[in-house]
Amino acid sequence: MLITGIKGINDILPDDVGKWQWVESVARRIFSNFGFQEIRIPLLEKTELFARSIGESTDIVEKEMYTFPDRNGQLLTLRPEATASVVRAFIQHRLHLNPTMRKFYTIGPMFRHERPQKGRYRQFHQINAEVFAMDDPMVDAEVIYMLLVFLEELNIPDVTLHINSMGCPDCRQPFRKSLTEYLGRVSDKLCSDCQRRRLTNPLRIFDCKVEPCKQLVREAPVLLDYLCNDCLSNFEGVKEHLTSLGIGYTIDPHMVRGLDYYNRTTFEALTPHLGAQNAVGGGGRYDGLMETLGGPDLPATGFAIGMERLILLLDEKIEIEKDSNRLFLACLGNECQKRGFQFAQQLRLRNIFVEMDYESRSLKAQMRRADKLGATHVLILGDDELAKGVATLRNMETSVQEDIPLEGIVEELLQRLRSAM
Numbered sequence: 160m161l162i163t164g165i166k167g168i169n170d171i172l173p174d175d176v177g178k179w180q181w182v183e184s185v186a187r188r189i190f191s192n193f194g195f196q197e198i199r200i201p202l203l204e205k206t207e208l209f210a211r212s213i214g215e216s217t218d219i220v221e222k223e224m225y226t227f228p229d230r231n232g233q234l235l236t237l238r239p240e241a242t243a244s245v246v247r248a249f250i251q252h253r254l255h256l257n258p259t260m261r262k263f264y265t266i267g268p269m270f271r272h273e274r275p276q277k278g279r280y281r282q283f284h285q286i287n288a289e290v291f292a293m294d295d296p297m298v299d300a301e302v303i304y305m306l307l308v309f310l311e312e313l314n315i316p317d318v319t320l321h322i323n324s325m326g327c328p329d330c331r332q333p334f335r336k337s338l339t340e341y342l343g344r345v346s347d348k349l350c351s352d353c354q355r356r357r358l359t360n361p362l363r364i365f366d367c368k369v370e371p372c373k374q375l376v377r378e379a380p381v382l383l384d385y386l387c388n389d390c391l392s393n394f395e396g397v398k399e400h401l402t403s404l405g406i407g408y409t410i411d412p413h414m415v416r417g418l419d420y421y422n423r424t425t426f427e428a429l430t431p432h433l434g435a436q437n438a439v440g441g442g443g444r445y446d447g448l449m450e451t452l453g454g455p456d457l458p459a460t461g462f463a464i465g466m467e468r469l470i471l472l473l474d475e476k477i478e479i480e481k482d483s484n485r486l487f488l489a490c491l492g493n494e495c496q497k498r499g500f501q502f503a504q505q506l507r508l509r510n511i512f513v514e515m516d517y518e519s520r521s522l523k524a525q526m527r528r529a530d531k532l533g534a535t536h537v538l539i540l541g542d543d544e545l546a547k548g549v550a551t552l553r554n555m556e557t558s559v560q561e562d563i564p565l566e567g568i569v570e571e572l573l574q575r576l577r578s579a580m
């Protein structure tokens with residue numbers, strides 16, 4: 160029986176990898192201009208890290224995590240998101256003591272056991288950015304700005320920004336009361352999950368994907384109407400800075416993110432081009448998380464971008480640059496192949512793309528392969544040439560061929576290929 164990969168867990172084949180590398184390199188360049196440094200965190204963590212941070216009654220923790228006991232019986236989870244791990248690492252390595260460690264980004268796979276469909280997978284990749292120990296609304300605006308600059312640089316079309324405020328524990332208290340009252344009145348119309356959520360974590364009902372619940376949520380009281388003065392002026396500050404940066408936004412009082420730890424400003428970048436999977440990225444402030452996880456009481460904000468969705472949205476026309484100097488060695492006969500084999504290694508050591516044929520096929524077959532590989536030049540090495548002490552260099556674009564002496568050929572090729580770049 161053929162062993163295939165796991166449903167919803169995909170391979171990224173070489174033909175597509177260029178796009179991924181490009182997206183990653185743009186992220187690295189832009190994020191680093193904004194003062195972000197890369198942090199690499201593990202794929203596996205203790206389950207309690209996610210249970211405690213994301214929230215026990217969220218979909219992610221209740222239904223989507225890949226959790227298993229290891230051989231010592233320790234419960235582990237394949238990370239469903241990155242923020243909890245970045246916070247854990249920050250606390251564990253006492254990075255708050257180092258004032259140069261405030262802004263982090265990380266890129267890598269996440270795991271959620273969801274129903275696979277376009278734009279939704281069980282292993283997917285995120286680019287995450289997190290900022291610690293800064294709570295000025297300017298920081299929220301700047302993080303959102305960075306997200307949009309990044310999407311713009313990738314030419315992702317028709318992105319809209321939705322923002323909301325999740326308030327603070329002070330404003331959530333009275334809001335929760337009136338939401339619970341409302342949900343009590345409509346409880347017989349809620350799905351079975353929301354019946355339960357109504358009592359455990361009513362805010363989660365805003366995240367329900369079941370149609371009748373979505374309808375009911377539209378008429379529910381919203382947190383935005385219950386913000387305390389501090390949260391209100393904070394939200395005003397964020398909006399003001401967004402406007403000063405020329406960013407348009409829609410206030411969406413019904414947007415709650417799928418994780419419990421958010422407070423104050425949350426946001427999502429949406430696209431109309433991916434059907435139901437309309438969020439390219441999202442994030443927000445999570446000021447309480449550091450302390451919840453046993454660290455210092457420091458504010459934080461950040462976002463995550465889904466890379467698969469970005470790749471789906473990339474313009475088909477984008478040309479991913481390949482190395483512009485690509486040499487193919489077409490060697491005819493044993494002796495020539497041995498010489499070519501050596502040239503190839505020497506040129507590769509000098510940073511030139513070289514590919515050759517190892518099977519002594521006909522010149523025609525070798526030229527076909529050179530073409531497929533996108534070779535800009537082919538060096539033809541045959542017995543006749545060898546006898547004359549030369550090799551023939553063919554420029555694949557112009558079809559011009561000329562003989563080059565074997566003596567000093569590596570230096571000569573280097574010069575020609577580099578100047579052709």
Ligand code: ATP
Nearest residue numbers: 273278279280283417438439440441463464465468
């Ligand atoms: P959604 O509402 O689409 O489920 P989410 O709120 O669960 O998204 P986050 O946890 O905020 O998503 O993750 C940030 C981004 O990661 C999303 O905006 C999306 O682009 C991407 N993402 C989330 N889940 C998946 C998935 N299962 N497959 C592919 N991308 C995903």
Ligand code: MG
Nearest residue numbers: 218271273417
């Ligand atoms: Mg989700």
